[in-house]
Amino acid sequence: MNQEYRLYLTYRSEYLVLRDLCVGVRDRRSCEWVALHAATCSHVLGPIDSVTTTPLVAGRARVGEHLCLYSAARRIVTSPIIAVEQPSSSLLRDAERHWHDSFEPSDPRHSRMLLAVKER
Numbered sequence: 001m002n003q004e005y006r007l008y009l010t011y012r013s014e015y016l017v018l019r020d021l022c023v024g025v026r027d028r029r030s031c032e033w034v035a036l037h038a039a040t041c042s043h044v045l046g047p048i049d050s051v052t053t054t055p056l057v058a059g060r061a062r063v064g065e066h067l068c069l070y071s072a073a074r075r076i077v078t079s080p081i082i083a084v085e086q087p088s089s090s091l092l093r094d095a096e097r098h099w100h101d102s103f104e105p106s107d108p109r110h111s112r113m114l115l116a117v118k119e120r
Contacts, residue, residue, distance in 0.1 A: 003086075004018055004019055005017065005018055005087050006084060006085075007085045007086070007091070008061060008078070009081065009083040009084070010028075010078050010080065010081060010082060011079055012027065012029070013027060013034070013078070013079075014026040015039060015078065016091070016092075016095050017044055020043055020044045021043060021044070022039045022043075023040070023041075023095060024098055025040055033095070033098040039069050041071070042069035042070055044061075044068075045069060045070050046060070046061060046067075046068060047060070047061040047066065047067060047068065048066040048067075048068050048077055061081055062081065062084065063082060063083060064081065065080065065081055066078055067081060
């Protein structure tokens, strides 16, 4: 199960990726999942070519490169990757709890998605 996940670390954030989908972004200082981060639910295109600034779709991002993700409306580029790790089982459980709290709440009135819409 863990083989399908990768954890990309930058100076400020951790991007949890399942195959080619970013399933969560966590702040490295607070260790809190960032609700409604633009990269969550984005598809990973690959690392950015430093010369042409286009994503290298066939490549896997490595330390020192910038990760490029694609959201419905825009391209997202991370700061340089400082490490690529296999996430621990406890991190995956924590990410799953965050995912369910955000997207599949037991009470729709408590959804972070609905709160974000109501605040606008």
